[in-house]
Amino acid sequence: MDLIITALELGLTSSITVLALFISYSMLNVCDLSTDGCFTLGAVVGAMIALSGHPYLSIPASMLAGSISGFITGLLQTKCGINSLLSGIVVNTGLYSINIAILGNKSLINLNNVNTVFSKMKTLLNGTVLESQYKLILVIAILSLLVFLISNLLKTRLGLAIRATGNNLDMVKSSSINPVFTTISGLCISNSLTALSGCLLAQMNKSANVNMGAGMVTVALASLLIGNVIFNKSRKTTLRIIGAVLGSFIFRLVYTIALRFKVPAFMLNLISSIIVILSLSIPFFINKRKNSNLKKKRKEQC
Amino acid sequence: MLKLKNVRKTFNKNSQDIQIALNDITLNVKKGDFVSIIGSNGAGKSSLFNAICGSFEIDEGSIILDNTNITFMPEHKRAKLIGRLFQDPLRGTAPEMSILENLYLACSSHDSWLHRITEKEKRFIKEKVAMLGMGLENRMNQAVGLLSGGQRQALTLAMAIIITPKILLLDEHTAALDPPTAEKIMNLTNKIVKENELTCLMITHNMNYAIDYGNRLLMMHEGQIILDLDENQKKETSASSIINEFKNIIASDRILTTLR
Ligand SMILES: Nc1ncnc2c1ncn2[C@@H]1O[C@H](COP(=O)(O)OP(=O)(O)OP(=O)(O)O)[C@@H](O)[C@H]1O
Ligand SMILES: [Mg+2]
Numbered sequence: 001m002d003l004i005i006t007a008l009e010l011g012l013t014s015s016i017t018v019l020a021l022f023i024s025y026s027m028l029n030v031c032d033l034s035t036d037g038c039f040t041l042g043a044v045v046g047a048m049i050a051l052s053g054h055p056y057l058s059i060p061a062s063m064l065a066g067s068i069s070g071f072i073t074g075l076l077q078t079k080c081g082i083n084s085l086l087s088g089i090v091v092n093t094g095l096y097s098i099n100i101a102i103l104g105n106k107s108l109i110n111l112n113n114v115n116t117v118f119s120k121m122k123t124l125l126n127g128t129v130l131e132s133q134y135k136l137i138l139v140i141a142i143l144s145l146l147v148f149l150i151s152n153l154l155k156t157r158l159g160l161a162i163r164a165t166g167n168n169l170d171m172v173k174s175s176s177i178n179p180v181f182t183t184i185s186g187l188c189i190s191n192s193l194t195a196l197s198g199c200l201l202a203q204m205n206k207s208a209n210v211n212m213g214a215g216m217v218t219v220a221l222a223s224l225l226i227g228n229v230i231f232n233k234s235r236k237t238t239l240r241i242i243g244a245v246l247g248s249f250i251f252r253l254v255y256t257i258a259l260r261f262k263v264p265a266f267m268l269n270l271i272s273s274i275i276v277i278l279s280l281s282i283p284f285f286i287n288k289r290k291n292s293n294l295k296k297k298r299k300e301q302c
Numbered sequence: 303m304l305k306l307k308n309v310r311k312t313f314n315k316n317s318q319d320i321q322i323a324l325n326d327i328t329l330n331v332k333k334g335d336f337v338s339i340i341g342s343n344g345a346g347k348s349s350l351f352n353a354i355c356g357s358f359e360i361d362e363g364s365i366i367l368d369n370t371n372i373t374f375m376p377e378h379k380r381a382k383l384i385g386r387l388f389q390d391p392l393r394g395t396a397p398e399m400s401i402l403e404n405l406y407l408a409c410s411s412h413d414s415w416l417h418r419i420t421e422k423e424k425r426f427i428k429e430k431v432a433m434l435g436m437g438l439e440n441r442m443n444q445a446v447g448l449l450s451g452g453q454r455q456a457l458t459l460a461m462a463i464i465i466t467p468k469i470l471l472l473d474e475h476t477a478a479l480d481p482p483t484a485e486k487i488m489n490l491t492n493k494i495v496k497e498n499e500l501t502c503l504m505i506t507h508n509m510n511y512a513i514d515y516g517n518r519l520l521m522m523h524e525g526q527i528i529l530d531l532d533e534n535q536k537k538e539t540s541a542s543s544i545i546n547e548f549k550n551i552i553a554s555d556r557i558l559t560t561l562r
Contacts, residue, residue: 158415160403167396174394175407175461176381 042195066195385462394458
């Protein structure tokens with residue numbers, strides 16, 4: 001049971017990053033490689049502000065930091081002629097230094113005995129039956145709000161324009177929408193979510209370090225792709241968003257069980273790489289099979 | 303309505319494979335004109351449209367649309383004034399989005415970013431789709447990617463005119479369709495242009511379309527307009543006489559260059 005709870009807590013917290021990738025990767029069709037650095041950015045900004053005694057402020061502050069990072073990534077790929085993968089990588093590298101600078105030239109910070117959003121939640125729930133699950137409750141509350149907001153956002157004109165930008169750039173331009181604007185706003189939104197995810201994880205684990213985001217983009221992508229399997233054919237955006245969250249939970253669950261079977265913790269990144277590779281390549285090979293079968297048939301007919 | 307003055311565009315200026323796409327084009331299109339444009343491959347027809355739409359900046363000259371100088375206006379802003387269809391029927395619509403969402407984006411330029419599609423807008427869009435006469439109005443929530451090329455081209459046409467454009471540009475918009483579908487889209491286009499009294503430029507490789515539709519005919523060659531027939535002249539010509547004329551012009555062109 002504890003196992004599942006831990007998987008839920010971790011899975012749901014990192015599922016916020018999966019939501020971010022849902023916007024950038026699935027909607028905007030940009031593979032945002034600044035995710036790792038941005039996740040850490042949210043963690044260190046949130047941790048420093050919580051440390052200074054403002055746990056609530058840590059949430060908007062980390063989101064703001066994340067959206068600035070997203071803004072820069074977006075600006076590089078739309079206005080500076082830098083390829084979208086490269087702009088993510090460049091920002092990611094730059095963020096590494098920035099994150100250390102924010103931590104005050106350290107690579108690790110401890111939040112023991114510091115008021116965090118989670119400890120605030122604990123005192124809030126003090127004496128009620130829910131007290132022991134304060135972490136989970138806070139994460140679920142935030143996540144539900146986000147799922148609600150994002151699924152509504154994607155139905156607005158901005159959301160539709162962001163989706164169209166990832167779908168058909170020509171169509172966006174001929175609909176008099178500036179694709180620079182939609183790309184940058186999409187990346188601002190998604191990176192603010194990534195940073196929020198990092199901020200919450202740091203406060204949940206009571207520590208932040210400059211490497212905590214390493215491999216996050218692959219982990220989140222793996223979760224996203226698992227989610228796609230669950231709600232594959234569904235065109236309902238809300239269901240796809242929920243699928244992304246579920247994917248993240250399933251990924252963590254599998255991983256937690258693997259840990260139980262003495263798979264060392266450092267294998268997480270390898271596992272997620274393999275999941276991403278498989279879920280992207282299997283459809284590719286299936287397609288190829290289908291095509292070659294068709295070809296064979298045509299040859300036979302000849 | 304549309305005035306081009308001494309428009310020039312050269313690609314790869316500083317290299318060996320220099321390409322003169324538009325060579326001093328001056329053109330004056332009146333309101334309500336339906337102009338068909340013909341010419342061989344590489345004549346500069348698509349470049350002419352790209353210049354009007356702002357897909358690239360022209361090197362010289364000016365473009366005036368309905369008394370507005372649009373020479374330096376960015377592409378997405380011009381799109382408000384111009385409706386455009388491409389040869390590729392997949393190019394005008396977003397495949398993973400529904401018919402409703404595609405058409406909404408085409409007519410939403412005055413809405414705020416946080417606006418959501420209202421019932422009234424839904425009805426308005428449904429009406430517009432019904433006008434295409436293809437039964438698509440019953441499939442408003444289906445992804446456009448599931449439709450055929452002809453259906454997608456018809457939708458693109460609906461998107462191009464849902465906010466009445468100052469000018470409609472059609473770049474071989476039936477060329478990728480099978481003949482019956484092409485015929486259907488061409489009739490639909492003609493009907494829509496007539497009903498809405500649109501000003502329209504149409505590039506086509508189909509001589510019969512060029513002669514049957516529209517009230518003016520342009521022929522382009524090597525970045526220039528080499529033939530300009532008005533309504534009466536056009537009525538008197540046939541496909542073969544135009545082809546002959548074309549051959550003559552090219553031949554005299556060759557003679558000129560050899561003389562030079
Ligand atoms: N982006 C570009 N870069 C370089 N050269 C270009 C570009 N666009 C057009 N050209 C050149 O300009 C000339 C005119 O091309 P354009 O596409 O306008 O021809 P077209 O009349 O539309 O021909 P088609 O009937 O084949 O569509 C061609 O020589 C082409 O190679
Ligand atoms: Mg062309």
